[in-house]
Amino acid sequence: MTAAAANESKQLVTLAVVGCGQRGEGYASYALKEPYLCKVVAIAEPRKNTCQLFAQAHNVDDALVFNHWQDLLQASAETIETLGRRLADGVIVAVQDNMHRDVVMAFAAQGYHILCEKPMATTARDCFDMEAAVKKAGIIFGMGHVLRYSPYTKAITEIIRSGTLGELVNAVHVEPVGYYHFAHSYVRGNWAKETGSSFSLLTKSCHDIDILCHWLLPATPIRVSSFGSLYHFKKEQKPAAASGALRCLQCPVERECPYSAKKIYLDAVCRGHISWPVSVLVDGVPDIENVTYALQNGSYGQCVYESDNDVCDHQVVNIEFSSGATASFTMVAYTSLICERQTRLHFTNGEIVGDMSTFTVTDFRTGRKTRHYPNNEGGGHGGGDLGLVSAFVEAVRSNNQARLDTNVGEILKSHLTVFAAESSRREGRVVDCAEYEKGARMALVA
Incomplete structure (x- = not known):
């Protein structure tokens, strides 16, 4: 058949x-x-x-x-x-x-x-x-933690679970958000303010914390610390030459600005590019006229230094797990790469170094290095978007939550780790994850 x-x-x-x-x-x-x-x-x-x-x-x-x-x-x-x-x-x-x-x-x-x-x-x-x-x-409940479901990540997960490199001791994971992506979504866009959405570690990177927790199972996070801030996208960082300009289309130094809305949106439409991020600006198909109108009147045309944003543009998170393993995560806006994560996984007998497209496995015992090229069959996040929906559909068809390789309790746990990390950043202390969850549940009852 x-x-x-x-x-x-x-x-x-x-x-x-x-x-x-x-x-x-x-x-x-x-x-x-x-x-x-x-x-x-x-x-x-x-x-x-x-x-x-x-x-x-x-x-x-x-x-x-x-x-x-x-x-x-x-x-x-x-x-x-x-x-x-x-x-x-x-x-x-x-x-x-x-x-x-x-x-x-x-x-x-x-x-x-x-x-x-x-x-x-x-x-x-x-x-x-x-x-x-x-x-x-x-x-059946599935969560948009799409990093789990790409062929790339599934191949790495299989190696971790096999134990062929020994125990996973440390993970170093970086999300390069991308300079214009961050400006689009977290300065001008829907996720710019905590009151309208939430803090950026949650809205942008909760699936990064989730994949670290997933890779280190059955160990669970026990302590977390975090540092970060809104460093650049604020009024005091505005170039003096921009003077009183509030919008890119009226700015005298627009050409030299990496965050120029004209470059990011209008010039893209002129080249025939109508998908993300341009597609977000209008209801329907973007064209020069409706994108120009959006830049003249909406938030996407505002100067990034005059926008009403308050979420962190860089943040680091350190996690200690119950096994004694550790993980570090960095989210940063100022990158040329757009969400192409870099990961280093350190085992007792080897390491994995990857870039979300390919990864190299080194076995310390043999000295052998093996390059892996997982097949991406299309879709966003290296095939993770379609991989997630495929798993969800099969879970529904078979009425089997296990097809998603997670459950609502595990999903909640990884989110609580994110909330605990943000508490650490705000309060300037190491947060005990069990104590944080206990406190959060007590507040719920109260």
Whole structure:
């Protein structure tokens, strides 16, 4: 039997997508790639053009296209009441971070299996609420910790689990966010302010802390320390020659500025580039006219030194695990690489050095070096986006949480490590992870 024929024989998993922006579109692309395995049958998205384009791409029936997630939830409730079934098997939650709790809990209560974009939620309290809701509903729950699911990471994980290099003693992991990526998302964009979203270690790097915790299992984090700040993207760093300019299109030194919105967005459109990050600026297909309007009137055209942002642009985290192993993580904005992580894993009998595309294994006992080139079959995060959705679909089809190689309790634990690290940064002390969780749970009860 061919692979295509085998896929056709499998039960089709149906999905509803709540939030049809970049992440929702990226996850849903798996349904277009593997139409015999899953199909998007319902969507909720407030932006008219974005909603229309998404519905057309997935051939969603007009009756199942909604402007608000609560309208989708209501239609689902009516279908459950009258027909005794849900609108879909699972829901992909790809709305803004501070909405995750409400959306997940609502659809979990109706019995939907859920794949939630990272982070789980923006507060520890909300994460606890979600864990309780998922466990009570008994549903499959996946988290957008996409680094776990790329062919690259899975190949490294297999070597770690095999024990062929001995015990993993230390991990050094760096996320180079990228200078214009950080300016786009964390200075001008949706994740610029903690009050509108959360701190950048959570919103950007929770899946980096998660992969470190995953690699070092069954050991768990016991102590964490962290340092970092908003170093550069603030008014006192503004070049004097920029004078009183508030927007890039009016700035006299725009040409020399690496964060020029004209360079990042308008010049890109002029070259025919209409995907990320330009696509984020408008509802629908970007063109010169609507991107120019966005730069003249919206946050993406503001000077990065005059923007209303407050999240860290660089941060380091050190973790001690129950096994005695240690890990260090660095998140930094000022890089030419865009999210192409570099990792060094040190074992008792060897090491692994990788760059998210290839990795080299050195065996100290033989002196042999082996270069690995995992096959990336496409999709964001080195194939991790589609790998995650594939695992979620199989978990739903088989009603087996283990297909995701994680569970809601483990997902919560890695998030709590992130919250503990941020507490360390703010309070200037080493944080005991067990004490932090105990305190967070006591506050929940109070």
